[in-house]
Structures are given as structure tokens and as C-alpha cells.
Amino acid sequence: MRISELGERSEVPVPTIKLYLREGLLFRGKRTARNQAEYSEEHVRRLHLIRALTEVGGLSLNAVRNVLGAIDDKRVPLIDMLGVAHFALGPTPDGSPPSVEQVKALTEVDGFLTGLKWMVDPDAPARKSLAQALVTLRRLGQDVDVQAFLPYAHVADQLARQEVSSIDPTKQRGQVVEDIVLGTIVFEAALVALRRLAEEHHAATRFERRGERSRKPASLNRTPR
Amino acid sequence: MRISELGERSEVPVPTIKLYLREGLLFRGKRTARNQAEYSEEHVRRLHLIRALTEVGGLSLNAVRNVLGAIDDKRVPLIDMLGVAHFALGPTPDGSPPSVEQVKALTEVDGFLTGLKWMVDPDAPARKSLAQALVTLRRLGQDVDVQAFLPYAHVADQLARQEVSSIDPTKQRGQVVEDIVLGTIVFEAALVALRRLAEEHHAATRFERRGERSRKPASLNRTPR
Numbered sequence: 228m229r230i231s232e233l234g235e236r237s238e239v240p241v242p243t244i245k246l247y248l249r250e251g252l253l254f255r256g257k258r259t260a261r262n263q264a265e266y267s268e269e270h271v272r273r274l275h276l277i278r279a280l281t282e283v284g285g286l287s288l289n290a291v292r293n294v295l296g297a298i299d300d301k302r303v304p305l306i307d308m309l310g311v312a313h314f315a316l317g318p319t320p321d322g323s324p325p326s327v328e329q330v331k332a333l334t335e336v337d338g339f340l341t342g343l344k345w346m347v348d349p350d351a352p353a354r355k356s357l358a359q360a361l362v363t364l365r366r367l368g369q370d371v372d373v374q375a376f377l378p379y380a381h382v383a384d385q386l387a388r389q390e391v392s393s394i395d396p397t398k399q400r401g402q403v404v405e406d407i408v409l410g411t412i413v414f415e416a417a418l419v420a421l422r423r424l425a426e427e428h429h430a431a432t433r434f435e436r437r438g439e440r441s442r443k444p445a446s447l448n449r450t451p452r
Numbered sequence: 453m454r455i456s457e458l459g460e461r462s463e464v465p466v467p468t469i470k471l472y473l474r475e476g477l478l479f480r481g482k483r484t485a486r487n488q489a490e491y492s493e494e495h496v497r498r499l500h501l502i503r504a505l506t507e508v509g510g511l512s513l514n515a516v517r518n519v520l521g522a523i524d525d526k527r528v529p530l531i532d533m534l535g536v537a538h539f540a541l542g543p544t545p546d547g548s549p550p551s552v553e554q555v556k557a558l559t560e561v562d563g564f565l566t567g568l569k570w571m572v573d574p575d576a577p578a579r580k581s582l583a584q585a586l587v588t589l590r591r592l593g594q595d596v597d598v599q600a601f602l603p604y605a606h607v608a609d610q611l612a613r614q615e616v617s618s619i620d621p622t623k624q625r626g627q628v629v630e631d632i633v634l635g636t637i638v639f640e641a642a643l644v645a646l647r648r649l650a651e652e653h654h655a656a657t658r659f660e661r662r663g664e665r666s667r668k669p670a671s672l673n674r675t676p677r
Contacts, residue, residue: 363508430534
């Protein structure tokens with residue numbers, strides 16, 4: 228198919244496709260004429276994957292390049308794909324030295340993970356995210372211990388066990404790594420959305436606005452559905 | 453305290469504080485001289501709150517303004533604060549009409565939530581996020597039903613029930629709304645971090661890299677801890 232059809236099929240605007248081609252995120256089509264190339268179903272699929280990474284995962288184009296590079300590099304073992312996705316998701320270290328309270332929180336998080344007997348990369352960015360959550364709560368005067376995260380750790384453990392056991396490593400490598408990367412990013416987005424909806428529901432129940440449609444602040448615009 | 457001390461105490465750079473003052477996110481200090489103002493502990497606290505919203509929640513300054521406005525507006529009922537935080541967290545509607553597959557996914561999500569008997573705002577942005585997760589998985593060829601989210605809904609329900617019951621509405625209003633907004637944003641970040649760590653652990657266990665430190669792709673730089 229031509230680039231215009233690729234745009235229609237993938238629902239990605241042609242200028243964006245051209246950007247991805249220039250940035251090397253999308254492999255070039257087969258040249259058929261001086262100024263024309265032929266694209267395939269593989270291109271549609273890759274565009275959907277890029278869109279999942281940027282729109283659902285919120286990845287920058289640089290981070291997308293890292294993830295796609297690892298997906299395409301057959302020397303990267305399957306087991307490392309999760310780590311690649313996690314590093315791409317960030318947070319990116321900003322290079323500044325951690326503060327005293329951040330160091331303290333990191334030590335507590337490390338002890339917490341050891342207590343859970345979880346085997347995780349000592350440099351996993353999620354360790355820092357967890358420590359930062361602790362620091363933020365404390366800065367705002369909440370007297371919170373790292374053990375406050377225990378119920379969250381338990382449900383995370385439960386979900387992850389199920390997810391990892393559903394990976395089928397006998398499928399074609401490209402498909403398996405896509406499953407892993409998508410699983411981590413898309414189901415994360417789903418989990419976050421469901422937690423917000425559940426909070427809304429329980430708040431409505433507790434504060435007895437049963438059946439009444441929750442009022443929304445007029446200052447927040449949104450489009451009608 | 454002067455602005456320089458406010459910067460040190462809050463760990464927010466003075467130019468950033470000045471930006472927040474100009475943008476109306478931070479209330480002005482008490483003027484003590486022509487070019488000098490006196491700041492209080494309230495300013496330190498507010499700066500920490502802004503930082504939590506931007507750094508942990510990833511909110512834009514406009515979204516922060518909406519959230520702070522609702523926190524400060526005593527007419528906004530407590531129950532609505534969650535909704536305010538959720539609308540600020542997004543996703544922001546982009547105004548484009550939903551595609552056929554998006555409409556289909558939204559209908560499925562609505563049916564799913566009805567089945568769970570959850571009372572949620574018909575316009576809650578998280579509905580769209582959930583539908584988008586479904587669309588993304590399908591575009592990538594995964595034959596997935598909305599019921600695939602059921603285990604996630606169950607843990608979300610479990611966590612939210614606990615969170616909402618821990619809200620103490622007898623505390624001072626300002627403190628309660630901060631607890632609600634922070635709870636949704638900071639514990640969400642913690643949950644996401646823990647899920648990634650749990651995935652890493654279960655992947656390491658399943659793929660038998662027990663005890664071995666996971667290799668990281670050389671292309672991803674990070675600073676030493």
C-alpha cells in the first residue's frame with residue numbers, strides 16, 4: 228500500500244508517519260518509484276505499537292526508539308524486555324544527588340523489597356518512584372511508614388504472578404516481546420483507570436450520594452460523549 | 453521567612469517559586485518592604501503540594517491551578533474533590549470524534565462497570581482510558597474481552613474501599629482534601645511502581661534467573677545510586 232493508505236489504515240496522520248520514518252522508528256517501505264514506496268501490514272502493526280507506547284505509555288520518541296531497538300534486537304533475551312520497558316517508562320534519573328530524606332526513603336524501600344523476597348534490579352527506576360512517593364507523603368506532613376504500601380504490594384504480586392504466567396514463550400519472539408511490553412503498559416493504564424473509578428464509587432457510597440450523578444466543577448471543560 | 457529561605461526549606465528553586473507566584477498557584481507573602489515579602493509555613497506546605505501534583509501526578513500548571521482552586525474553594529464538597537483530581541489527571545478529551553472501535557469499546561466498558569455495580573460519573577475520564585486500553589490491545593491483534601480487566605477491577609475495588617474508609621472527614625477541610633488528592637495521586641504512583649517491581653520478580657522467577665542480577669541493555673544510561 229502507499230503511504231496515504233498506510234495513514235488511513237493505521238489512523239496515524241501521514242506527516243507523523245514521515246516523522247517516524249525520519250527518526251528511524253518505522254522501517255522504510257520497499258521503494259517502487261523515485262518518490263514512492265510500498266508499505267505492508269508490518270508497517271500498520273508497527274505504527275499501532277508506536278502509538279501504544281506514546282499514547283498509552285506516555286513514552287517520548289527517544290524512549291520508543293530504545294524499546295523498539297530491544298524488540299528488534301534478537302540478542303536481547305525475553306526476560307530483559309520487561310526491564311527495557313520499565314527503564315523506558317522512567318522516571319529518568321535527573322542526575323542530581325538524592326537528598327538526605329530520599330536516601331533514607333530508598334533504604335526503607337530496599338528493606339521493604341527484601342522483606343517481600345522480591346528479586347528486582349538494584350537500579351530499577353520503580354524503586355526510586357516508590358521512595359519518592361514516601362518522601363512526598365512525608366513532606367506533606369503525613370506520618371507514613373513504608374509498610375503502608377504492603378496492601379499495594381500484595382495486589383501487585385497477585386496481578387504480576389498471573390500476568391507473567393500467561394506469557395507464552397513458544398510464540399514467535401516478536402510477538403512475545405510485544406505481549407510483554409504491551410502487558411506492562413496497557414494493563415497498567417487499565418489498573419490505574421479502574422482504581423480511580425473504584426475510588427469514585429466507594430466515595431459516592433460512603434458519602435451517600437447514592438444514585439445522584441456527581442456534580443462536576445464548572446471550570447473543567449470536557450467534550451460531550 | 454524571605455523567599456530565599458522559602459526556596460531552601462521547600463527545596464524549590466527561587467525562580468520556580470516566582471513563576472508559581474506569577475501564575476497565581478502560590479498566594480503572595482506579606483509585603484514587608486518595597487521589594488520584599490515575608491513567607492510562612494503555609495507557603496512551604498503549598499509548595500510541597502504543588503510539587504506532589506506536578507512531579508508525582510505529572511499535572512500541568514493549568515491542571516494544578518484547577519485542583520488548588522477546588523481545594524481552596526470551600527463550596528466544593530469533599531465528595532467532589534476526587535472527581536476534580538481525576539479530571540485534572542486526565543486524559544484531557546482531544547475533541548476529536550471517537551472512532552467506531554472506540555465507541556464499541558466505551559459501550560463495553562459501560563456495561564462492565566454496570567455489571568460491577570459501580571457508581572461513577574458518566575463522563576469520568578477513566579472510562580475513556582479503560583476503553584482506550586481495550587482499543588490498543590485489539591489494534592495490536594490481541595483477542596481481548598473487557599472481562600480481561602476483571603482481576604484488576606477486583607484489586608482496585610479492594611484498595612479503594614480501604615482508602616476511602618481511611619478518610620477522616622472530621623479533620624480540618626483543607627487537610628481532608630489534601631489527603632484525598634494526595635491519596636489518589638501518590639498511592640497510584642506507588643501501586644504502579646510496585647506492580648512493575650512485582651512483574652520483574654515474577655519474570656525472574658519464572659525464567660529462572662534466580663539470584664542473578666538482571667542484565668540491562670547498554671543503550672540505556674542511568675546514573676549510579
